[in-house]
Amino acid sequence: MKTRITELLGIRYPIIQGGMQWVGKPELASAVSNAGGLGIITALTYPTGEALAAAIERMRSLTDKPFAVNLTILPAAKPPPYADYVDTIIASGVKIVETAGNNPREYVERFKAAGINILHKCTSLRHAMSAERAGVDVVSIDGFECAGHPGEDDVPGLVLIPMAAKALRIPIVASGGIADGYGMAAALALGADGINMGTRFEATQEAPIHQNIKDALVAATERDTRLMFRTLRNTARVLKNAISEEVVALERRPGGCVYEDLRPLVAGVRGRAALESGDVDGGVVSAGLCVGLIDDIPTCDELIKRMVRECKAHLDRANGFFTAEECRS
Amino acid sequence: MKTRITELLGIRYPIIQGGMQWVGKPELASAVSNAGGLGIITALTYPTGEALAAAIERMRSLTDKPFAVNLTILPAAKPPPYADYVDTIIASGVKIVETAGNNPREYVERFKAAGINILHKCTSLRHAMSAERAGVDVVSIDGFECAGHPGEDDVPGLVLIPMAAKALRIPIVASGGIADGYGMAAALALGADGINMGTRFEATQEAPIHQNIKDALVAATERDTRLMFRTLRNTARVLKNAISEEVVALERRPGGCVYEDLRPLVAGVRGRAALESGDVDGGVVSAGLCVGLIDDIPTCDELIKRMVRECKAHLDRANGFFTAEECRS
Numbered sequence: 001m002k003t004r005i006t007e008l009l010g011i012r013y014p015i016i017q018g019g020m021q022w023v024g025k026p027e028l029a030s031a032v033s034n035a036g037g038l039g040i041i042t043a044l045t046y047p048t049g050e051a052l053a054a055a056i057e058r059m060r061s062l063t064d065k066p067f068a069v070n071l072t073i074l075p076a077a078k079p080p081p082y083a084d085y086v087d088t089i090i091a092s093g094v095k096i097v098e099t100a101g102n103n104p105r106e107y108v109e110r111f112k113a114a115g116i117n118i119l120h121k122c123t124s125l126r127h128a129m130s131a132e133r134a135g136v137d138v139v140s141i142d143g144f145e146c147a148g149h150p151g152e153d154d155v156p157g158l159v160l161i162p163m164a165a166k167a168l169r170i171p172i173v174a175s176g177g178i179a180d181g182y183g184m185a186a187a188l189a190l191g192a193d194g195i196n197m198g199t200r201f202e203a204t205q206e207a208p209i210h211q212n213i214k215d216a217l218v219a220a221t222e223r224d225t226r227l228m229f230r231t232l233r234n235t236a237r238v239l240k241n242a243i244s245e246e247v248v249a250l251e252r253r254p255g256g257c258v259y260e261d262l263r264p265l266v267a268g269v270r271g272r273a274a275l276e277s278g279d280v281d282g283g284v285v286s287a288g289l290c291v292g293l294i295d296d297i298p299t300c301d302e303l304i305k306r307m308v309r310e311c312k313a314h315l316d317r318a319n320g321f322f323t324a325e326e327c328r329s
Numbered sequence: 330m331k332t333r334i335t336e337l338l339g340i341r342y343p344i345i346q347g348g349m350q351w352v353g354k355p356e357l358a359s360a361v362s363n364a365g366g367l368g369i370i371t372a373l374t375y376p377t378g379e380a381l382a383a384a385i386e387r388m389r390s391l392t393d394k395p396f397a398v399n400l401t402i403l404p405a406a407k408p409p410p411y412a413d414y415v416d417t418i419i420a421s422g423v424k425i426v427e428t429a430g431n432n433p434r435e436y437v438e439r440f441k442a443a444g445i446n447i448l449h450k451c452t453s454l455r456h457a458m459s460a461e462r463a464g465v466d467v468v469s470i471d472g473f474e475c476a477g478h479p480g481e482d483d484v485p486g487l488v489l490i491p492m493a494a495k496a497l498r499i500p501i502v503a504s505g506g507i508a509d510g511y512g513m514a515a516a517l518a519l520g521a522d523g524i525n526m527g528t529r530f531e532a533t534q535e536a537p538i539h540q541n542i543k544d545a546l547v548a549a550t551e552r553d554t555r556l557m558f559r560t561l562r563n564t565a566r567v568l569k570n571a572i573s574e575e576v577v578a579l580e581r582r583p584g585g586c587v588y589e590d591l592r593p594l595v596a597g598v599r600g601r602a603a604l605e606s607g608d609v610d611g612g613v614v615s616a617g618l619c620v621g622l623i624d625d626i627p628t629c630d631e632l633i634k635r636m637v638r639e640c641k642a643h644l645d646r647a648n649g650f651f652t653a654e655e656c657r658s
Contacts, residue, residue, distance in 0.1 A: 001650045014650070125551070125621075144473070145485055155551045156474055156485030159618045162511035163551060182491035185518035188647035190511050222454070222484045222492060254585035289488045292454075312651055318517035319644050321332045321343070326641060 001308065004171035005194035008117060008137060009096060010066045012036030013308055014194030015184070016140070016173060017201045017300075019070025019098050019121070020148075020286070021045050022272045023209055026055055030062035031206035031300040039063070040098055042070040049084030056092045068096035068119065071107070074149075075234075090114045098140065101149070103127070105134040121175060121196070123151030125163050132168050139168060140196050145177030147199045147237050147288035150227075157190070165191025179290035181310020188311070189318075199288040205299045210278030213285060214297050222292025228284070231257055237288060241274075242281035330637065333500035334523035337446060337466060338425060339395045341365030343523030344513070344633055345469070345502055346530045348399025348427050348450070349477075349615070350374050351601045352538055355384055359391035360535035360629040368392070369427055371399040378413030385421045397425035397448065400436070403478075404563075419443045427469065430478070432456070434463040450504060450525070452480030454492050461497050468497055469525050474506030476528045476566050476617035479556075486519070494520025508619035510639020517640070518647075528617040534628045539607030542614060543626050551621025557613070560586055566617060570603075571610035 005014040015037035017029060021044045029039030041059055046052040052069070059067055069089050073082060086107060089097055097111055100121040111118050112135060120131040121140035128139045141164040143157030144150050161174045174187035175196035187195045201207060203217040216239065224240045228247040238244045247265050250257050274283035298306070334343040344366035346358060350373045358368030370388055375381040381398070388396055398418050402411060415436060418426055426440055429450040440447050441464060449460040450469035457468045470493040472486030473479050490503045503516035504525035516524045530536060532546040545568065553569045557576040567573045576594050579586050603612035627635070 001655065002652060003650045143485070143487070145487055153552055155618060155621070156472070156506065157487045158472070158474055158485060158506035158512060158515060159551050159621055162509065163621055165511070177485065177487035180491065182494070182519050183487060185647065186487060186515040188650060189514035189518045189643050191643070222488050223482055256583035256585075289484060292484070292488055292492055308655070312648075312655065314518045314520070315644060315648050318514065319641075319648060321330045321517060322641055323331060326330060326637065 003188075003193040005138065005173060008171065009038055011038050013304055014173075015304055015307065016040065016068075016098075016119070016194060016196040018147075018175065018196050018198030019072055019100060020198050020202065021072070022275050023198075023202055023207060024070060025208050026059040026062055027208045028201060028204070028206050028300070029067055030059055031204070032201065032304075033063045033065040033067045035299075035301040035304040036065075037300070037304050038096070039065075039067045040070045041067065042072070043085040043089075044070075044072055044080055047080075049081055049088040052085055053088045053092055056088070056094060066096060067094075068098050069094050070098040070100065072100040073102035086110065090116070099136070100140075103134065104131060104136055108135045119173065123149070123160075124153050124155070125160065125167060128164050128172075129167055132170050136170070138171050138173060139164060140173040140175050141192075142196075143174075143176035145289040146175055147225075147286040150176070150235060150237055152230075152233055152235060157187070161187060161190040161192055176288060177290050179293040181307045181312075181314055183290070183293070184307050184311040185314040185318075189315070197290075198286070199290055200294060200303070201300065202287075203294050203297050204303055205297060209275040212278035212280060213275055216280045216285070217287060217291050217294055218297065220287065220291040220294075222289055224291060225287050225289055229262070232259060232262065236284070236286065238271075239280070239285040239287040239291070241285065243284050332517075332522040334467065334502060337500065338367055340367050342633055342637055343502075344636065345369065345397075345427075345448070345523060345525040346629075347476075347504065347525050347527030348401055348429060349527050349531065350401070351604050352527075352531055352536060353399060354537050355388040355391055356537045357530060357533070357535050357629070358396055359388055360533070361530065361633075362392045362394040362396045364628075364630040364633040365394075366629070366633050367425070368394075368396045369399045370396065371401070372414040372418075373399075373401055373409055376409075378410055378417040381414055382417045382421055385417070385423060395425060396423075397427050398423050399427040399429065401429040402431035415439065419445070428465070429469075432463065433460060433465055437464045448502065452478070452489075453482050453484070454489065454496060457493050457501075458496055461499050465499070467500050467502060468493060469502040469504050470521075471525075472503075472505035474618040475504055476554075476615040479505070479564060479566055481559075481562055481564060486516070490516060490519040490521055505617060506619050508622040510636045510641075510643055512619070512622070513636050513640040514643040514647075518644070526619075527615070528619055529623060529632070530629065531616075532623050532626050533632055534626060538604040541607035541609060542604055545609045545614070546616060546620050546623055547626060549616065549620040549623075551618055553620060554616050554618055558591070561588060561591070565613070565615065568609070568614040568616040568620070570614065572613050 024042030353371030
């Protein structure tokens with residue numbers, strides 16, 4: 001395929017694996033890159049710049065295709081070593097970075113000086129426009145459907161993607177709610193030049209997470225995600241499980257709830273335990289609404305090939321609705 | 330255009346005007362039908378079966394094209410004369426009915442015996458499957474983006490439309506979040522055979538509502554709708570205004586809120602006053618998230634022609650991303 005995204009990033013298909021803490025490791029990211037998409041290593045998975053450098057080195061041993069490093073900046077009492085991550089990314093000669101979580105302004109100059117293409121992921125039109133002004137190369141626009149942090153505006157892709165396509169000059173990537181050729185076709189029809197998928201890539205053979213979690217994603221329906229931490233205005237879309245149900249119940253109880261009520265739970269919600277142990281109730285598992293569309297656990301190569309084929313078929317079907325006269329005009 | 334919807338309903342374009350109380354009158358519905366879409370008269374706009382019969386007669390004086398009557402069944406302390414509406418629809422020789430708000434089971438047999446095609450609008454996959462089993466001809470699947478009653482599941486079209494397309498054998502119409510050729514192209518790519526639009530048709534020259542309301546829809550952004558009556562599990566998506574802000578504030582106040590708290594407001598929220606007087610704060614105005622995509626007030630004919638043209642252009646652009654080899658395989 002040939003879009004502004006494939007051209008800019010040097011990839012075969014405009015399909016990007018979303019940044020995912022504990023999941024975006026070389027095993028998965030290299031499988032995506034080798035299949036013609038863009039694999040992404042997530043910096044936050046690694047405690048230090050050195051550990052990230054080792055992951056980048058391992059990535060290079062697994063693929064000679066383009067890949068990216070995700071740098072998500074979130075508020076934290078004990079911030080991760082962001083400056084070390086940035087130094088490592090530049091020193092390692094990484095060519096593509098995905099920023100998220102905060103305005104990328106302070107990093108743009110250094111990354112651009114190093115010849116790095118910057119994809120910035122955000123969940124609102126105003127943040128997308130501000131990122132474009134800051135000088136990023138691509139905006140990944142993340143709708144209400146998405147796993148992780150959808151923001152507080154609750155605007156789904158069907159509205160958000162065309163708004164971004166009309167407002168921005170740089171190419172956009174559609175993120176959230178996409179898991180198959182239907183969503184890919186829709187995203188391109190809505191004005192995107194590519195798509196981003198997180199949850200769908202979690203349910204692949206190569207995802208470095210416990211089989212129980214992959215099975216839980218397959219079993220989940222479109223009604224099995226929860227929005228937690230709404231009361232903190234730090235909403236996260238996660239899989240329904242014992243922990244997320246407890247958080248949501250607390251947040252909805254009559255009388256309201258404040259951060260102090262949630263604090264004991266916040267400490268327990270980190271997703272790594274569930275992903276590694278396979279105990280679905282052992283931690284919070286990010287999952288987007290597209291779990292309702294996920295029915296199997298293919299390899300990344302099978303998934304990407306199938307999506308591209310189905311995307312073309314769905315677009316062909318839609319095009320076939322027009323009469324010969326309408327096609328000429 | 331030619332889809333299962335245009336063939337079944339005998340219309341030129343698979344574009345349906347959503348049922349809207351106080352708005353779905355012959356002035357608007359005939360303009361939509363004359364432009365090649367399907368105009369819909371909303372039964373609830375009329376106090377009696379006789380008044381509905383007069384509207385149907387007026388509709389026939391304004392168009393010789395197919396049109397439908399919407400029959401929305403909502404819980405009410407003083408229910409409207411539903412049985413009279415049904416008798417009138419059948420006696421008037423109406424050929425298409427849109428049901429909504431409740432399982433259409435009890436009406437299917439009579440409508441089908443009268444040769445009437447039934448479109449059933451619902452907001453979840455399980456209700457769509459139940460409507461198909463009940464014998465309706467088309468399901469209009471209404472995503473989280475929609476104006477009016479989105480249900481309580483909060484699943485947007487990007488996920489809900491392909492789920493319905495995969496699960497149902499009968500044709501589906503995509504509803505919610507669509508206001509332009511982008512959304513139309515996406516809906517068709519997601520597996521729908523047609524689209525339904527309410528809010529977009531409110532902002533047309535022929536919509537029989539006050540100019541101030543049309544101007545307010547044009548001015549509104551994607552962040553200017555509110556979900557009210559969540560606490561009653563009877564959620565309505567409406568335009569942000571003095572009343573909806575008051576309701577939402579009451580529903581979110583610490584200590585919670587019960588129906589008795591909302592009762593004084595419920596009486597005041599009826600939308601007719603605002604639509605007719607042009608006082609945007611004079612009542613509640615249903616509005617979908619697609620207000621963010623609405624920038625003008627065209628005629629229905631201009632709108633439909635433009636959407637069809639843009640839909641084709643967006644599909645062509647997406648198709649152009651595939652290489653010659655990918656197109657052959």
